[in-house]
Amino acid sequence: MKFTPISGHDGGVPAADGCRSGGVCVAGVDVAGLSEEGLRGRLKEIGRAESRLGAMKSQVLAELSRRHNAVTAERVAREELQSSKREARNEVETADRLTQLAETSQALGDGAIPVGHARLIARAASEGPIDESVVVEAAKREDFDQFSKTMRSHQQEMSDDDGMGILEKQRSRRTARAFLSRETGMFVLSGEFDPTTGAHIDTVLAAKVKELWNAEDPKARRTPQQRMADALAELILEPEKGKAKGIALMVVADYDVINQELVNARLADGTRIPMDELVRLACDAEILPGVFRPATQEMNLGRKRRTASDIQRAALIYRDKECIGCGASAHWCFAHHVQFWSNGGPTDFGNLVLVCNDCHHGIHDDGWQVARDAGSGRWKTKPPHDPFPDDGVDSMRSAQRNLVLRR
Ligand SMILES: [Zn+2]
The missing domain is CATH 3.40.1800 (His-Me finger endonuclease fold)
Known part of the structure; x- marks a missing residue:
């Protein structure tokens, strides 16, 4: 991989001498003296520098992992970067995967895509086939939220089993933790779920939050975070209060008239789901087939x-x-x-x-x-x-x- 030094042309800041050898360099500058345009340029320059540093860090971690193993690379990362265990593991995993992804590594090293985008590509590549050129091009243009959606539908399109393999991998990665934080003395609850389970949980939580909102004194409202915490606690501690009525997980599919079958199943937010998953959901759900005709009376x-x-x-x-x-x-x-x-x-x-x-x-x-x-x-x-x-x-x-x- 080749690194071109960041010259001052983007941000109007002259490059320091130390950058000539192909390193990353962002000159110190008094931002108060910059114009609006100058601040923008400066931010862009810093973003590119972060990508390049990310690529360099990845190379070091991958080399450590190659010489010893991933566990050693993680330990060194924690010692030298003061990373958390989780962060170190993520970074080494990404570094190892990036060694197999030449175009992504190149784009990261050129400062053309952010580290978070590269990490998404690396993870997707470990889950199934991707067309690297296509996703790297999208990563150059799209912000993180948009790109993560692009990545998900790309994975589904590329998979030869309608995305069932990806969903199964996501399901096997489910995780939750419950512990007393030594740092704050607070009890912490956190979890990660596959998208369909997540959509289920989200509907139940949203209904509980709405119920709490309705019961509140409008002059003394909780913060959204407090309300969410109370909703979770109530769902766990007082399950007899039950689910509010009318909670339904919305799944959408198109009807292919010619072949007389349902196709293109997705969650409410447009996340594609495999047809087999739709069948599974349909088995333990009440199905209300809805045909929306915007002109009708209802x-x-x-x-x-x-x-x-x-x-x-x-x-x-x-x-x-x-x-x-x-x-x-x-x-x-x-x-x-x-x-x-x-x-x-x-x-x-x-x-x-x-x-x-x-x-x-x-x-x-x-x-x-x-x-x-x-x-x-x-x-x-x-x-x-x-x-x-x-x-x-x-x-x-x-x-x-x-x-x-x-x-
Ligand atoms: Zn909004």
């Missing part, structure tokens, strides 16, 4: 009722997949009237969008707009018109700034 309730019906909600999840503002899981979202109910807006499918609590608050209280994207036809939220186009610090804008941070 999809257009006018002013008869304010809240969306179950069928409208299901159709919204099918259409919007997630919060149209921030991409939060559909299980956490509810239907919002584009033309406000208070302004005479009807409970019609065409006047409803899926939003999470935060984005709903942004629309009603902070002036965020809901509009249809002309290109994709998808609903999106747009920030309010900025009355302060100059970027100077102004205390009056704090609410807006917070909103942006929250998203």
Whole structure:
């Protein structure tokens, strides 16, 4: 692998002498003196340098692993980088896998893809076949969230068993821990699950959280994190309170009319699932086949009722997949009237969008707009018109700034 030194051209910062030998170098600079453009360029330069350093670190760990073994490489990483056990194991695993992935290693070494993207590619390659050139190209363009989705559907497309092997591997990697933290004295609960089990858990949690929200005094609300913790505790400690009514895991599939079969099964958020998994889910579920015809009466309730019906909600999840503002899981979202109910807006499918609590608050209280994207036809939220186009610090804008941070 070849490393070209980072010259100052991106960030307008001159390269120091030490970089000529092909190392990574970002010159120290007083950021207060940089323009908006300069700050952007600086951030980009640092990002590329981080990728290059990541590639170098990987090479060292892979070499240690080759000379001795993975356990030794992990031990050295923990000693020299003060990494946690988990972090060290992840890094050595990725390093070993990257030795088999020339294009990914090259892109990382060139600073063209971030370390997190390279790690996703490395893991996917260990789970089944991938087309490395295709995913490296996507990794250069897409942010992490988008790329992880691309990676998942790519894996499914490339697998010769409709993704069943991947799902089984994910299922075998399930893990959970429960322990008293020495650091904080708090009891910690954490777990990782395959996507369909996760979607199940998510629907149950979301319903419990909604139930707690409804029972709260609006003047003394818990934080979302506290509410989530209380929901978990209640589900575990008071199972007799049972599941709230109406919890359903939504799975979507298309009907191939010519071959008369279901194809392209996926979870509400669009995550593809193998058809065999759909069959398994169908065996222990009540199936409500829904055919959404947006023009029918049951999809257009006018002013008869304010809240969306179950069928409208299901159709919204099918259409919007997630919060149209921030991409939060559909299980956490509810239907919002584009033309406000208070302004005479009807409970019609065409006047409803899926939003999470935060984005709903942004629309009603902070002036965020809901509009249809002309290109994709998808609903999106747009920030309010900025009355302060100059970027100077102004205390009056704090609410807006917070909103942006929250998203
Ligand atoms: Zn949202």
